[in-house]
Amino acid sequence: MTIFVGLDWGGSSHAVCVVDAAGKVLDHFVVAHDRDGLADLVARLRRHGPPGETPIAIERPSGLLVDALVDAGFVVTPVHPNVVKACRPRYRAVAAKSDPGDAYILADILRTDGHRLTPLRPQSDAIKALRALVRGRDDLVATRLVLANQLRALLESFWPGAAGLFADIASPIALAFLQRYPTPESANRLGEKRMAAFLAQNQYCGRRSVADVLARLRAAPATMAAEAEADAKGELVRAIAATLESLVSQIGKLSSRIEHAVAELPEGKIVMSFPRAGKICAAQITAELGDVRDRFQSQEHLAAEAGVAPVTYQSGKSRAVTWRWACNKRLRAALTCFADNSRHASPWAAKLYQDARKRGCRHPHAVRILARAWLRILWRAWQDGTSYDPNKHPAASLLLTTG
Structure with a gap:
């Protein structure tokens, strides 16, 4: 018997619907998202037919659930969530969402329009590893940007001179300076000799002279914050700078590993x-x-x-070209x-x-x-x-x- 399976993915459980070639529901059940639940899912689906002849429609193309189904030999077909959303009015007057209902819709879409859909073919382990590294690094870079903006905004509120002292506030030299001198008070006794030693220790590029760097620091507006408030904000500056320093270091390590991995792939x-x-x-x-x-x-x-x-x-005489969101x-x-x-x-x-x-x-x-x-x-x-x-x-x- 030809069957079609729809699986509505959930955080803690998954709704499953099995229909035949005529659209009649043969089975409808829910499994938990744990080891026993996934094992039960595979076992119940095997009762309806061999894995290689059992197509499954699901709204996402990756994840532990998809990996378990692919490893068991099932033919998994991703269906875009927008397709499911557009199809809901075909099955009910109110386009409300329910997990069992979406599982049936997915199974029926696979039954009627499966020839338009492309079954999932898993990537190689090397590509999966590279994708995990690249996407993880991209997320960390986004986090670095958020923290850098937070640090800049904090400095602008009580010590603008330090915010614009170096070109990149998330650079190693800028973070080292902020951890050593987190408040205007801590930098009051900073002279040319100490600044020169600090710049040399942190391998400053030498774009500006030591005198120009100090002048840039002291030319900014003076803080109006009370001593207690400045000390509190200084602690925040030190905490964010330390977090950014560790984050930048880890991003560098990931970048090196990614560069090596991509060079090995054809x-x-x-x-x-x-x-x-x-x-x-x-x-x-x-x-x-x-x-x-x-x-x-x-x-x-x-x-x-x-x-x-x-x-x-385009419709009749009307034609519009727009940005592609999906x-x-x-x-x-x-x-x-x-x-x-x-x-x-x-x-x-x-x-x-x-x-x-x-x-x-x-x-x-x-x-x-x-x-x-x-x-x-x-x-x-x-x-x-x-x-x-x-x-x-x-x-x-x-x-x-x-x-």
């Missing part, structure tokens, strides 16, 4: 062959692309997934970062960007246009398993010849 070598791709940006792109070549049906499919292709709405935002950020960097190393990319700017496109729009153009080349290289060769890029070769 897909990583392909992406790194593009101009100014770098290792971290290449790792971000590689982690989101993966190593399953038939995951994307065409380059247009990949462009939509990456968010570098706009959405066109996409892999991590992949879009990585591709646009690479495209923006590439225009400083590739004359073809620079010309494409400048042409877009001349047409009136703003910088972000022009970068997305360039990213879309690079994606066509990246798609071909990714499919063929070959590195980027400017000599085989007709537009780039023609530009170099005529230039």
